Amino acid sequence: MKHRSAAVLLALAAGWLAAPSPGRAADTAFAKCGKSIPWSRFNPDDLGDKVVKYDATGMRRIPPAPPPGVHPRMLIGPGELGDLRRRLTETRCGREIMLNIRAWTAHLRGTYDKTADYAHLGKPWFEKDHWLRVGEPTRICRREWNPVRRAFRTAGIVRGAHPYALVVDDIQKDDGVHCYKWLMQLSADLEIAPGKIGYRYDEKQKIGDVTLCGRELGRDEGPANRGYDRQLRTGSPLLLVRVLECANDMKLKHRAPAVGHVEQYMPGIRWYQKGKRLVIPSWSVAPGYKIMLFPYRHGDELPATAWNRNRTKLTVEWKDQKDEFGFRPGADGRTRFTVRRDGEELIGLK
16 A cells, blocks of 8 residues: 555554564563563664555555545545445435434434434334344344333432432332332442441331441451441441332232342343342332432431321421422322422422
8 A cells, every 4th residue: 555644554563563472471572683672671762664564455445545644534435425325225224224314313403303204103112123233123122021000200409408319219010019129229339337327217107228338338358357347437428228108018928128128130141240239129009119318427417307197298307407398199190299498499390
């Protein structure tokens, strides 16, 4: 090839000359005299001049060649445009690609039309062709896996002197009792805090707590002490997961506990990956999950939470902050709520 990019040739030549031999360590280079040189004493001038030859047999020439130092991003020439346009309009693969291009172009321009031919209406997602291998069925799913009557998640952050998050999940499959599981992904170094703060349950309010901490805070795995360290230090970062509501059919022998547990699972069996998650199970017709997430440090004041008698109003209170929630079911099955503080409405989902 007549045209050579100086940057590419320099990188290839340096990599070819500095590559270690099978019997050599990977931290050495070779000078032009053949002597190995540790990388710590490497001098680029020791490489000398080398001519790298390329075999261009069977390769297409890209006209015009880009100027030196410019990456050849264009992989086609003007003479090939006619054939490409023909394939986009006359072949099945080309037509599918063109629909995909039109769909993404309209999406980026903000003019996407769900009734256009590129939208593939009339087919559910699990019946569409594979997104990459045109003509093959998609591998995402082959059927509707678990249809439900309703499924809504409403989540938000309540700001203030003591910020926290509230997650409300409305899920119901049908009129029967099923096992639902509220899941929260955890990093590998998180676990349930040791001692009494790990689990708490208020029998009167039917509110359960799970407190998470970093493993280095809850466990001493050093050679001097391989047991559990039951003393969390003041100021240690913690996360309070407060289960404000989670329905359970108490008549079932295999009913779930009032609070959750941490489990390991394998999200990617093919690559033998390990994952960790917090599980809050519920055996019920509709669990009505309402979960509060409050990050704090060990020794800080924890919020006091209390329901009214019919569990439509919730109070979350610290010494210097008091929030009042009002909950009501929506016509579509989604829970509506408002948050008030000092008589002022902070959040309202109508």
